[in-house]
Amino acid sequence: MPDYKGKLLALKSEAEKHLNQELLPFWLDRCKDTANGGFITHFDKMGEDSGEDEKSMLAQARCVYTFSSAHRAGYGEGKCLEYAKHGVDFLIDKFWDDIHGGFFWTTDRAGQVTIDEKIAYGHSFIIYSFSEYTLASEDPRGLEYAEKCFDLLQKHAVDTFYGGYYEMFRRDWTLKGPGASGGDRKTLDVHMHLMEAFTTLYECSGKEVHRRKLLEIIHVLNQRIVHPKYLTGIPQFTVDWKVAPQIKFDIVWGWDRFTQDGVKADAEDNTSYGHNVEFAWLLMHSLEIADIPFSEYETLIRKQYDHALADGIDWEFGGVYVEGSHAGGVTDREKEFWQNAEMLIALLQACLVFDAEKYLPAYENVHRFVFDKIIDHKVGEWRPLLTRQGEPIWEHMSHSWKVNYHSVRAIIQSIERIRVLIGRL
Amino acid sequence: MPDYKGKLLALKSEAEKHLNQELLPFWLDRCKDTANGGFITHFDKMGEDSGEDEKSMLAQARCVYTFSSAHRAGYGEGKCLEYAKHGVDFLIDKFWDDIHGGFFWTTDRAGQVTIDEKIAYGHSFIIYSFSEYTLASEDPRGLEYAEKCFDLLQKHAVDTFYGGYYEMFRRDWTLKGPGASGGDRKTLDVHMHLMEAFTTLYECSGKEVHRRKLLEIIHVLNQRIVHPKYLTGIPQFTVDWKVAPQIKFDIVWGWDRFTQDGVKADAEDNTSYGHNVEFAWLLMHSLEIADIPFSEYETLIRKQYDHALADGIDWEFGGVYVEGSHAGGVTDREKEFWQNAEMLIALLQACLVFDAEKYLPAYENVHRFVFDKIIDHKVGEWRPLLTRQGEPIWEHMSHSWKVNYHSVRAIIQSIERIRVLIGRL
Numbered sequence: 001m002p003d004y005k006g007k008l009l010a011l012k013s014e015a016e017k018h019l020n021q022e023l024l025p026f027w028l029d030r031c032k033d034t035a036n037g038g039f040i041t042h043f044d045k046m047g048e049d050s051g052e053d054e055k056s057m058l059a060q061a062r063c064v065y066t067f068s069s070a071h072r073a074g075y076g077e078g079k080c081l082e083y084a085k086h087g088v089d090f091l092i093d094k095f096w097d098d099i100h101g102g103f104f105w106t107t108d109r110a111g112q113v114t115i116d117e118k119i120a121y122g123h124s125f126i127i128y129s130f131s132e133y134t135l136a137s138e139d140p141r142g143l144e145y146a147e148k149c150f151d152l153l154q155k156h157a158v159d160t161f162y163g164g165y166y167e168m169f170r171r172d173w174t175l176k177g178p179g180a181s182g183g184d185r186k187t188l189d190v191h192m193h194l195m196e197a198f199t200t201l202y203e204c205s206g207k208e209v210h211r212r213k214l215l216e217i218i219h220v221l222n223q224r225i226v227h228p229k230y231l232t233g234i235p236q237f238t239v240d241w242k243v244a245p246q247i248k249f250d251i252v253w254g255w256d257r258f259t260q261d262g263v264k265a266d267a268e269d270n271t272s273y274g275h276n277v278e279f280a281w282l283l284m285h286s287l288e289i290a291d292i293p294f295s296e297y298e299t300l301i302r303k304q305y306d307h308a309l310a311d312g313i314d315w316e317f318g319g320v321y322v323e324g325s326h327a328g329g330v331t332d333r334e335k336e337f338w339q340n341a342e343m344l345i346a347l348l349q350a351c352l353v354f355d356a357e358k359y360l361p362a363y364e365n366v367h368r369f370v371f372d373k374i375i376d377h378k379v380g381e382w383r384p385l386l387t388r389q390g391e392p393i394w395e396h397m398s399h400s401w402k403v404n405y406h407s408v409r410a411i412i413q414s415i416e417r418i419r420v421l422i423g424r425l
Numbered sequence: 426m427p428d429y430k431g432k433l434l435a436l437k438s439e440a441e442k443h444l445n446q447e448l449l450p451f452w453l454d455r456c457k458d459t460a461n462g463g464f465i466t467h468f469d470k471m472g473e474d475s476g477e478d479e480k481s482m483l484a485q486a487r488c489v490y491t492f493s494s495a496h497r498a499g500y501g502e503g504k505c506l507e508y509a510k511h512g513v514d515f516l517i518d519k520f521w522d523d524i525h526g527g528f529f530w531t532t533d534r535a536g537q538v539t540i541d542e543k544i545a546y547g548h549s550f551i552i553y554s555f556s557e558y559t560l561a562s563e564d565p566r567g568l569e570y571a572e573k574c575f576d577l578l579q580k581h582a583v584d585t586f587y588g589g590y591y592e593m594f595r596r597d598w599t600l601k602g603p604g605a606s607g608g609d610r611k612t613l614d615v616h617m618h619l620m621e622a623f624t625t626l627y628e629c630s631g632k633e634v635h636r637r638k639l640l641e642i643i644h645v646l647n648q649r650i651v652h653p654k655y656l657t658g659i660p661q662f663t664v665d666w667k668v669a670p671q672i673k674f675d676i677v678w679g680w681d682r683f684t685q686d687g688v689k690a691d692a693e694d695n696t697s698y699g700h701n702v703e704f705a706w707l708l709m710h711s712l713e714i715a716d717i718p719f720s721e722y723e724t725l726i727r728k729q730y731d732h733a734l735a736d737g738i739d740w741e742f743g744g745v746y747v748e749g750s751h752a753g754g755v756t757d758r759e760k761e762f763w764q765n766a767e768m769l770i771a772l773l774q775a776c777l778v779f780d781a782e783k784y785l786p787a788y789e790n791v792h793r794f795v796f797d798k799i800i801d802h803k804v805g806e807w808r809p810l811l812t813r814q815g816e817p818i819w820e821h822m823s824h825s826w827k828v829n830y831h832s833v834r835a836i837i838q839s840i841e842r843i844r845v846l847i848g849r850l
Binding site for chain 1: 575576579580581583584585586587588589590597598599600633634637638641642644645648
């Protein structure tokens with residue numbers, strides 16, 4: 001199949017060029033805050049510092065992940081590792097709460113705490129990025145703080161009756177109130193990212209307790225969080241795992257579109273194509289690290305792909321729709337950067353595990369939309385939100401909730417998978 | 426009601442005499458191991474040291490509870506508190522595992538570890554007794570180590586998918602294997618004693634997380650562990666809360682009678698009258714400490730009493746039967762010390778909460794059996810096992826799994842409740 005090989009080589013080359021000449025330089029050239037420590041993560045559409053006096057634990061941690069994983073994958077000639085350490089130093093110094101344990105949610109640029117609450121979502125990213133950092137650096141502080149956060153979640157966040165994790169806490173880890181405070185909700189988002197985090201934690205520590213809790217959270221995702229019929233992800237639940245109307249929380253880490261009342265247009269029948277395939281490929285990664293037979297979850301994984309491919313790919317204008325109904329039918333046709341990023345990895349993973357002939361055309365579709373519409377090649381990063389047709393709606397290059405985790409990971413993981421596909425020819 | 430008051434005064438006087446002249450002196454006169462630290466807990470029927478070269482974490486912890494609670498209740502003129510501290514010193518010095526955390530299961534008399542496994546049941550008693558110790562002494566070490574054990578259980582023992590707690594661990598807190606190793610079982614026994622432990626922990630600490638986990642374990646007991654129809658306690662479950670055939674574990678803390686195969690004669694239809702009413706009165710205590718309305722659990726509590734009173738009291742020979750069927754009918758008519766001890770407290774609690782005229786005759790029955798048959802007044806402690814008619818089967822006064830927790834607590838708690846009943850007249 002010479003054509004096929006040529007196609008893969010061209011895709012890989014395009015991805016490598018973007019990573020080495022645009023994406024990593026974008027970050028390495030501007031994010032290091034040498035005055036205050038940590039990273040600047042707010043950049044406008046020109047890639048200029050847009051000046052927000054905010055550092056979010058999430059963005060700092062995601063930068064640590066990005067630089068650690070880039071170093072592990074062989075990029076940056078040591079500079080990425082140096083940046084990762086710079087971020088770890090700042091997070092431990094300014095975000096760690098010496099009194100109650102855990103990392104604060106936001107500080108100003110100087111590192112003065114502005115929101116002192118403890119958010120499970122953020123702690124999943126500390127565990128993920130700090131474990132990745134120790135894997136990249138052998139600096140024991142990464143695993144040390146990842147384990148501290150794991151222990152804090154086990155103590156404060158686990159629901160020992162219904163299973164799964166509570167998500168929103170005050171500074172002292174007392175549970176926040178109901179409704180918009182989020183204290184009576186459980187979500188796909190947090191549980192999926194805890195799975196991702198515990199996987200890398202176990203990869204780093206090799207400890208039985210980390211693998212055991214990983215297996216348990218996979219059970220939670222598989223048996224509580226996916227739709228009983230369609231096996232697609234359901235965004236929000238009450239603590240006793242009843243489907244909850246999807247509301248906006250006081251603490252956010254994205255730009256989910258809600259009505260003025262903070263409720264989705266259809267609050268009980270939304271599923272995200274990007275989230276579902278992100279779950280699918282992350283789950284396959286977890287199974288590999290934890291040495292669990294793929295066959296146990298094959299049905300679940302195939303269903304995520306089938307649903308996303310049936311509805312989620314825009315064959316007319318390219319790219320991935322935002323969300324739709326579990327039963328079928330798209331409800332939001334805009335294009336967000338992160339769903340497209342996760343779809344890239346997921347589709348190449350499906351090429352490796354299932355059938356390259358079936359999934360490669362979809363990958364090429366999304367790849368083209370990402371490279372032709374989403375990426376701002378002149379500046380170096382990805383545009384956050386576009387119309388269905390690919391016209392930019394938002395144009396800033398980074399923000400506390402965007403940064404570089406989805407974009408850099410998508411490219412590194414895609415290159416790795418294309419390389420394996422080529423190797424098989 | 427002059428007769429009624431006279432009767433209560435007589436019962437109280439008999440109990441006080443036993444406590445002050447027999448039971449506490451029995452322990453204060455012989456259990457302190459001045460050579461090695463900690464307590465001697467093996468005494469034959471004459472109350473002589475029977476020489477077993479063993480100290481169990483459970484027996485040491487139960488002595489700490491006994492002496493702490495006796496001091497809190499006003500007994501011992503300081504000597505009980507001194508003994509409690511002596512036990513705490515020894516447990517921290519010899520049983521605490523500096524490497525993996527938690528308390529070992531057994532040592533020899535000198536404090537050399539003989540079984541290094543980590544048993545949730547034992548840790549529930551550390552939490553209970555060490556919290557009681559800090560409440561009695563204001564020595565912060567009690568709460569400090571109680572909290573360490575609570576944290577270890579949250580990290581290693583909680584099942585974050587099915588809820589509740591795993592129970593049997595190796596030294597490093599990895600989960601033990603299935604079957605007789607107990608790694609795939611959950612029990613009424615452990616969950617009930619965790620409820621008891623978290624109640625006193627919360628009473629001591631006032632921390633939200635301790636109250637939250639207490640509420641969750643009450644839900645586990647109420648919704649997983651009691652029989653769906655009869656609401657009576659079911660002894661053993663698989664991890665997914667299916668009723669499990671009642672087997673004997675490698676690690677034991679009592680003398681439950683099993684066949685040679687380690688299975689109960691009727692492995693799936695046993696409920697213990699003593700355990701059920703112990704659960705009922707402990708639950709009422711938990712509700713009071715955690716400020717939860719009694720009405721939420723009134724049905725459950727009444728069912729435990731109704732079942733125990735319908736079948737569990739021997740109106741011919743006195744005392745409490747060992748166990749029977751959930752639907753009704755006694756299967757084991759022998760008399761064990763601890764079921765009788767717990768029934769004493771439970772019946773007086775029912776006099777206070779429900780109806781003294783209904784429950785006092787049952788109390789008098791069990792009180793008489795305890796004072797006339799179970800207690801060895803010459804030596805000072807309680808005989809462990811008797812025939813239905815009250816003839817001793819086993820006669821030793823103490824052993825690693827008997828000691829003084831049930832006997833001393835029963836008398837202290839009974840006196841307290843009789844005092845309140847008298848005060849109401």
